Amino acid sequence: RAEAEGGRTATARRGVDEAAEDRRGEEKGNGVGKRKEKEEETLDAQSPPAGPDEQEVNHLLNEGKTVDALKIILKTAPIGSKCQIVKDAASALAMRVLLAVKASEMEQAVGSLDRESVDVLMKYIYRGFESPSEGSSGHLLAWHEKAYAAGGIGSIVRVMTDRKRV
Template identity: 50%
Template sequence: MARSTLSSRFRRFDVDQYDENRFVEDDPEEAAAAEPEGGPGVEALPRTGNALRALRAAIGGRHGKEQAQGTMLRVLTAFKSSEIEEAVNSLDRNDVDLLMKYIYKGFEKPTENSSAILLQWHEKALAAGGLGSIVRVLTARRTV
């Protein structure tokens, strides 16, 4: 009379692929192909005067969380106050949200003089992304 529901035939796709906490190791060959060869690394770009290029590379880079935060903080401190607004306005909405995540992460672990610089970035990112950017950062499941 009653059918057995222990059968797994109804499951046609892998539900676990949608789990955000599932770790999938990236292919090292893809990571090596994504990084430019022969050019200066993200760390050296601010010193060579390419601060905007360093910001874009730091946002899109593949680093560990702690390394990415340190890299991002060094890139943000390399900008002059007059260049911040231009840099933020050149980013799209998703990158502004990611920048806001790094700004708030920087507020969690302040270093010497980093809070003043992060406040300047926060002001410009808020002007570009609006309050929605802050709400998206504070409610996001994924952290940086």
């Protein structure tokens, strides 16, 4: 029994020694830390745009082109972004667009979307449910009904199981 415990202690010591060696290697610049930096740079280079252009969306909303504004919001959603500020700004803009669309235009708007856009729409709908504002819940429920009719249960499952959030 003492040998088994001693074996565990030796294994634990080896793990601690390896971690300390990694830290020393990073301090010396042997590439361990640099490898992580390169991975982060690669992710930044591949990251999607910083979200929808607020001026363009506001211009479309002022002209009454809510369906076009919706399409821009969905196509430029910062899904892969790690910046919460960008996601919050895009979500707030998406809520403004969703609430600007009249109930009579919802079905036509959802019908003009592809499957991926319907999934992003569902993500924004669920994000809106997380922090409801005055009168938004009923409107979001109407959106959910139309998006569910277009995307089916598969859309809900894809949104709920996807780790990338808006």
